[in-house]
Amino acid sequence: MNRTTDDAASPLQELRDDRLAAAGVRLLLKRDDLLHPTVPGNKWRKLLPNLAEARAAGQDTLLTFGGAYSNHLRATAAAGRESGLRTVGVVRGDELRGRPLNASLAQAADWGMEFDFIDRGTWRRRMSAEVLGELRRRHGPALVVPEGGSNAAGVRGCVPLGQELAGSGAEVVAVSVGTGGTLAGLAAGLAPQQRAIGFAALSHAPLDAETAALQVEAFGRRTSNWRIEEGYCFGGYGRSTRELVAFAEEFKAAHGIVLDLGYEAKALFGVFAELARGEFRPGTTVVAVLAG
Ligand SMILES: Cc1ncc(COP(=O)(O)O)c(C=O)c1O
Known part of the structure; x- marks a missing residue:
């Protein structure tokens, strides 16, 4: 940004x-x-320091979480695109995998976000070392930002x-x-x-x-x-x-x-x-x- x-x-x-x-x-x-214009105000304020942190840590990827209609996922995709960082969105609900994307996720995809759809049991443990380890194995090193950008x-x-x-x-x-x-x-x-x-x-x-x-x-x-x-x-x-x-x-x-x-x-x-x-x-x- x-x-x-x-x-x-x-x-x-x-x-x-x-x-x-x-x-x-x-x-x-x-x-x-x-x-x-594309990042809602609360997301802008919360994502900006996270992007700076990712850059300072030499990370080129931001990995974050959201539901299928998450404003936060769209905002992260927009912010990543603007700042040249790769973004991965982990989406609640593995039943969505392989289905056409809804308009919200399609917009995030247009802005370059890659998705991983996880089942609800894994979702509940999404910030555990085990699940984060698996996500990093699948998507490479990344700065992990919790839902809503609230860290x-x-x-x-x-x-x-x-x-x-x-x-x-x-x-x-x-x-x-x-x-x-x-x-x-x-x-x-x-x-x-x-x-x-x-x-x-x-x-x-x-x-x-x-x-x-x-x-x-x-x-x-x-x-x-x-x-x-x-x-x-x-x-x-x-x-x-x-x-x-x-x-x-x-x-x-x-x-x-x-x-x-x-x-x-x-x-x-x-x-x-x-x-x-x-x-x-x-x-x-x-x-x-x-x-x-
Ligand atoms: C318009 C608006 N106001 C307030 C909030 C609340 O933000 P927080 O998750 O930091 O409580 C959000 C979160 O998405 C929002 O979109």
Whole structure:
């Protein structure tokens, strides 16, 4: 990748809305979705330091994991192509081997990604020494990046996202949570008086524990300036409801912004629901991160 983290600051945009005006609350959107044309913002921030690490270690291959519709696999393929690194995507589900690729994987393949389809039992043990050893035997030496790009380097790559918000006047920063990596780094970069709320997009993981563990891995300690709200995950990853779809459609009509239903719509729905519950005092400035 040719860019550096220094020129990666994304714009802040104020949202005008009657519900906000009535509550006396300002809502600013942090447009991380505009950071890069093909790599979603959270992936950009997490992959950049991993690419640098691969280069520094003399590796020419990045090996990573994802489901058949993984944004992360596509993002890694795009990032690898841009930076001249070979990419291998290990995909959950050996039943997909030999079948035509879906549009998401076909795009990643066009960008040069090679695939390995593994069964679900092996998938569950994918970060074990045994499975990683076998993958390296099949694909050669590689820097291994976990799903979502959320390792210590990726988490540290999200610190500038918090730092960029230090002068925003925000007391609260909202972001959606998949693996917790973005929240872990963002929270570490915030100013002391700022706090973060992570809106869970998944229903099955112990997200608090995973986010805290990622902070410990990246910084040697966890910070206490964040919490995770699990009440707006709409059934979990990849799921949505008519209510969420209607919310995203209204949002698009009012503001001209298409929200990703898997993550961004859930976080913004959560922000408005928390607003209605009186979570934000009049005079509060809230930033919602669009991380896709
Ligand atoms: C739009 C968007 N927001 C937030 C996230 C959450 O990222 P993380 O896995 O770091 O929690 C993702 C992850 O894919 C995403 O695509």
